[in-house]
Amino acid sequence: MPRVNESDVEWSEKEHGETTFRRKQLGVAADAERLGASLYELPPGAASWPYHYHTGNEEAVYVLSGTGVLRTPEGESPVEPGDFAVFPDDESGAHRLRNDGEEPLRYLAVSTMRDPDVTVYPDSEKVGVFAGSPPGGREERTVSGYFRREDAVDYWLGEEESERDE
Numbered sequence: 001m002p003r004v005n006e007s008d009v010e011w012s013e014k015e016h017g018e019t020t021f022r023r024k025q026l027g028v029a030a031d032a033e034r035l036g037a038s039l040y041e042l043p044p045g046a047a048s049w050p051y052h053y054h055t056g057n058e059e060a061v062y063v064l065s066g067t068g069v070l071r072t073p074e075g076e077s078p079v080e081p082g083d084f085a086v087f088p089d090d091e092s093g094a095h096r097l098r099n100d101g102e103e104p105l106r107y108l109a110v111s112t113m114r115d116p117d118v119t120v121y122p123d124s125e126k127v128g129v130f131a132g133s134p135p136g137g138r139e140e141r142t143v144s145g146y147f148r149r150e151d152a153v154d155y156w157l158g159e160e161e162s163e164r165d166e
Contacts, residue, residue: 004029006039018098020046027113028138036111036136042068042099050124053094056117057134059087059109061097066105071096079105094122113137125149 009024020043027037036057042048051071061070063083070079072087072095079085079097087093089112099105116131127149128135132142 002030002032009039011041018045018047019050021048025136026108027110027136032113034113036109036113036134038109038136039064040097040105040107040109042066042097042105044099044102044104047098048096050121051094051096052119052121053087053091054089054111054117054119054135056089056114057112058089059093059095059111061085061087061095062108062110064106064108066099066103067101068097068099068105071098079107091120091122094120111136116143 004026006024006026009026009029011022011024013022014020022041024039025036026039027035030037040048061084063079063081065081068079069076070083070085072085073092085095087095097105097107113134113136115134115137116129117134119128119130119135121127125148126146128144128146130137130141130144132144133139
């Protein structure tokens with residue numbers, strides 16, 4: 001049985017505007033294949049990944065310490081130690097955590113690791129596409145990218161031009 005102690009796993013850090021956190025990828029460290037698990041720590045005033053939902057992966061968080069605000073399609077609600085929230089793999093699972101307290105907000109995030117996945121960002125009207133390795137996966141992706149939803153094109157766009165050129 002693969003096992004890891006969180007004290008043996010290095011923190012990675014992300015900082016982009018209000019998105020600021022530290023993360024320990026426990027699932028990767030324990031060689032999990034179909035389950036992701038990460039320990040997150042948000043400093044006061046910081047937020048997690050931008051508001052999003054996955055179309056191929058369910059997620060959940062368990063708050064360990066600190067306080068914060070959880071945003072979902074139903075609005076914002078406070079979170080505290082012991083709170084557990086599940087985010088389905090559709091638009092009803094959209095979420096983002098923000099630390100509104102004075103201490104770090106620590107939580108465990110768990111997810112399925114299905115590949116491929118499309119992540120939708122409602123606030124910015126973007127989608128992320130991942131194939132070859134799911135979000136949070138360790139393998140190299142064969143396809144990945146972020147796209148504005150307004151840039152969608154018709155399936156056949158460009159076909160007529162290609163046929164005329166032949």
